[in-house]
Amino acid sequence: MKEGSGVLMMAVVSPSAAAAAAAYSSPAMVVPTPSPFSFSVASTRWSSSRPSIRMSGLFCRAMVLVFSFASSLALAATIYSFVVTTLVFVYSAYQLFKGVTDIAYRGIFISDRTSDYVSFVLDQLAGYLLLSCSSVTALAIHHEEVEAKNTSMMKAAMVCVCMSFVAFFITAASAILSGYKLSKRIMW
Numbered sequence: 001m002k003e004g005s006g007v008l009m010m011a012v013v014s015p016s017a018a019a020a021a022a023a024y025s026s027p028a029m030v031v032p033t034p035s036p037f038s039f040s041v042a043s044t045r046w047s048s049s050r051p052s053i054r055m056s057g058l059f060c061r062a063m064v065l066v067f068s069f070a071s072s073l074a075l076a077a078t079i080y081s082f083v084v085t086t087l088v089f090v091y092s093a094y095q096l097f098k099g100v101t102d103i104a105y106r107g108i109f110i111s112d113r114t115s116d117y118v119s120f121v122l123d124q125l126a127g128y129l130l131l132s133c134s135s136v137t138a139l140a141i142h143h144e145e146v147e148a149k150n151t152s153m154m155k156a157a158m159v160c161v162c163m164s165f166v167a168f169f170i171t172a173a174s175a176i177l178s179g180y181k182l183s184k185r186i187m188w
Contacts, residue, residue, distance in 0.1 A: 053177065058099045060174040064167050065092040068130070071163035081160055084133040088126045088167065095119065095174075116182045123175035127168055134164040 072085035098115070110118075141157040 053181070054099065054103060057174060057177045058096065058103070060170050060177065061092050061096045061099060063170045064126075064174065065089060065096055067163045067167035067170065068092060071160050071167060081133045081137050081164070084129045085160075085164065085167070088130055088171070091122060091126055113185065116178065116185050120175070120178040120182045123171060123178045127171045127175055130164050130168040130171055134161050134168065137161050137164065 068085045068089040072082055072089060098110070137157055137160050141154060141161065145154060
């Protein structure tokens with residue numbers, strides 16, 4: 001009740017409205033997220049396992065970026081190898097950019113759910129393309145070794161195969177991390 005300028009005012013509040021007002025006015029409203037890999041607007045804290053998985057994924061993406069770039073520079077003459085390693089380089093650059101912006105701004109470049117599905121599929125595809133590219137280049141090395149004895153081309157092809165295999169193994173590690181994140185999302 002409130003008295004003001006000679007008028008008595010009385011406010012009536014229902015119990016459900018009071019409970020709703022108390023719920024909205026609580027400062028630390030914690031909403032559980034369905035997965036430790038999804039970002040909740042209500043909670044700005046990160047779980048303890050989240051940075052290590054993000055950082056290892058970021059490290060793998062950066063290493064694939066470096067090795068696919070080295071592979072594409074080493075053997076620019078073989079068109080298939082050059083195209084595949086350049087595509088993997090661009091995909092790795094995108095994933096690295098997305099990971100850095102997600103960590104730096106604690107936001108999302110694209111939704112986490114979409115990112116998990118797309119990353120899993122594209123990591124598998126990148127791994128397959130890198131492995132097939134390496135096998136085609138290995139056949140080219142064998143052909144050059146038997147036929148032409150062109151040592152500069154053979155050295156470049158060997159570097160390309162080595163870098164492609166390293167990039168493949170790191171892409172496989174990235175694919176395993178993507179599969180883990182996706183399985184955690186599906187299990188929840």
